[in-house]
Amino acid sequence: MAVRANPNLIDDLEHFGARDAIKCYQCGNCSAACSHSDDPYVFPRKSLRLLQMGLEKPLRSALDPWLCYYCGNCSEQCPRGAEPGETMMGLRRWLTAEYDFTGISRVLYRSWSSELAAVLSLAAITGLGFLGFGFLRGGGNLSVYDGPGAFLPAHAIHVFDWTMGILLGLLLAINCVRMWYFSMRNDQALPVPFSMYVRYLAVLPLHFFTQKRFRECENKAPWANHFVLMLSYLTMLTLIMVFLKDMQAGPKVNWYVHTFGYLSAIGLVTTSILAVRGRLKKDEAYHKHSHESDWMFLGLLLFVSITGIVQHLLHRAGLPMAANITYVIHLMGVVPMLALEVPFSKWSHLAYRPLAIYFSQLQQAAAQAKGVVPLGKPVRPQPAT
């Protein structure tokens, strides 16, 4: 079966951060150095080869990039400086853009100015929207923060949160379906019966919450950082989505909101500062290259965390007007961050990674059920006794 080649693909990928893939001379050192690479998902060399050849279709259906956690072993050992780890990172960005049916993701990843413009205009719309809402439909008084007559009443924000959540979730869900279609419904993939989908469903929450595979990398520190960030993020999200009324209750705030809120705020700020520091110092292979979207993500995350904390402190200090203004500023960060990151950018990997693991396990199970055993299954070294 002939495969169509796109000779411009490798140039296109440069915009997604994979700048050195052309240097690869296919020695295979990276695939063998990777602790996740295993039959039938042997990477990153194969992906670099597909990229060099411009084989768009097999690349679009590949799950390999999502199975890589960028520990940087491959890049450190690469004899050519082809940066296989960064190439996989670039491919993940490219895949995110490919999965996205709106085409927004592609524009955001390829053009830094578009991304900046999108963030700034969304922030402006949000700011004006909430101010307008506060004055016209809300309490109307900027110096009332909580209780009845609050400038931004918690129940209204709650409704707004859920509306936005459902909308973004829907967009992401459509992209996930596209991912499923590309990777599970191509002519190379084995058909998987519905019962098998159900049987393996537990894989999704397991990998979503633990990032178990990430921990299997030789270097555990990135996993630990990622795990804390993710846990803090989820905690904060739960607090906002479910317990918003308690957070904005008034002078008295429930103990659990306090405890979990402080813990996750500390987690968010520390891990994102650590990530910024790593990306600036560039000591580790996985921090050597930073795409504009990485900086945007970290910048927004820090902005949102810090404004959230400041808003809380101002409220506790009895400065309702300042708290309200910070609240609006905080929302001006939150809305662009979630609206752009969840369905179109980095945040979407929270869905794609567990899905990729799920799909890869389904494929392996389907192969086993059919009696198809991968060729040349490696001889496993016997552990020392």
Added chain:
Amino acid sequence: MSKPATTVGGSESKKAGDASPRIGVYFLYAAGDKAAAKKYRSVAEYAANLPGVSVARTMVSSSLNPAVLARELRKAKVNTVVLASEHPGFFKPAFSQALVLAGGDATQVRLASFGERGDGGALKQEEQRAQALVASAVQGIPFTPVPETTAESFNTATLVIGGGVAGIQAALEIAESGHKVYLVERTGTIGGRMAMFDKTFPTLDCAACILTPKMVAVGQSANIELLVLSEVEEVTGSAGAFKVKVLKHATRVDASACVACGDCARFCPVTTASEFDMGIATRKGIFIPFPQAVPNTYMIDPTHCTWVLSDGKKCGACAKKCSKGAVHLDAKDEVVELAVGNIIVATGYDMLDAGRIERYGYGKYPNVLTSLEFERLTNASGPTGGKIVLKTKRQNKKTKADEWIFEPDGPKPKSVAIIHCVGSRDENYNAYCSRVCCMYSLKFAHLVREKLPEATCYEYYIDMRAFGKGYEEFHERIREEGVFLVRGRTASVEEHGTQMYIHGEDTLTKHLITMPVDMVLLSVGMQPSHGCAELSEKLGIPRDGDGWFKELDYNAEPNSTGRTGIYLAGVCQGPKDIPDTVAQASSAAAHALRYIVGAKDKDQESLSNVALQNTEEKAGLPARS
């Protein structure tokens, strides 16, 4: 033609119809090459002020249209063109045509080539050099790659630095033409790396059978003065009259008295690793590097000798036992001054330290060997008599520590893996290809299969570089002998229990493979011999980015250096196999002989007279008295 980048007005007055040359200097660079454009602009400013130059400007080299150029030449009233570029010859036709169209002479195009003068382009050169090249072209001086010597009387003696196969060959060529050669060698014997080899590729000849007669010829030649354990200290003067100071370390054994009976070594209490055997065998404190060494005399290793280390207070057994009284333990190092006309550099190479690549386990696992260690192991004069065996664990009687050594009756490996490109083609170590590893690895596979037909042999290669005469056939032959060729670089060598495993991807089947192996051979790459940096400073000859000595011109003068009278032979100029090394050594000798023979003729007549006479003879004219 694109729009001009810079135009600088000439210094000459612009009088029409002037017969004197009105020169236009054009600097050509590829579109988009901003670095070249910048560099050329500054040289163009310099060129504009040279006498006779009407116009000097930079120009994009793509789409040169002779008609447009002609208009340009007519406008500037240029009748002579100088083209300055990396490779200006490419643009000569367009400018010749333009000159004709402008009513000029097509032959009036001169070239100032930055790229063909052996320094990798004007961008890497000093600006002065680029300026000099342009100035030469403007003044119509042909730039000769080899500057002529100015020495009044040319010394006919030659110094050869390095006694490997290149140095030996060059020394023999010159000595056999009847001229004096000083051969300086750092170690205790000539022979170099080739003397360590078992077989040569692709002919599988015995290396010693080829080299030893040449070594003996050096030892016996009346014209060659051999200085072993010697290093060049200082070089002054110029071609035809070099003064060289050589530090001659004391061998502490009188070469004329020693008969190499070996009594001294029998009684020597010191045992240490043998350099010649790459440390897989031992030697004594007083030793002969290997039985066929030239000169065939014993020498003392002052870094291990008990007498030397104790300042003459202890031991001295060798001096007492020598029936010829040849051992002089108190002999001192001396500095020898040599006067020579030519110098041939043949310093060869070192192997990259395989221990730097930790994931291959060299130095950690006993049966991971480097290529030279394997050469010694499989060599009939090696520690096992040429048997390929695994190391066995033994307790050192003195230190009580466990050590792994080769014993002739050691266990035989059942599987051997050979890893190509160890430290070569790798940006973390040496980015260049060492050129010989593919072939010697195939040779190793052949030796393993020949000596141990039961053993499996794997070659892990990236690309098989079989470029030489007979190499592709050799490659085919080894494949047919049943060697498994795996296209993929090995990522790691690990030991689990007592079994080593090597892990890599077979890129052709796209599967990861982990193979249990008993012995791993690392095909380690070459790098410039240690001390090359200092030698390059002493000789005043440049090295390239990888540390090899820089030839004057890659294509036309591969063994000349920037200095007349100093020539390169063998691997010191870049990785080479044995035939290329020998060929280059002979060619370096020819370079030296050109001046030596010329100098001799100068004693009678000038060189031009000789040339004239030869021409007249050929033409059948009567010879002049």
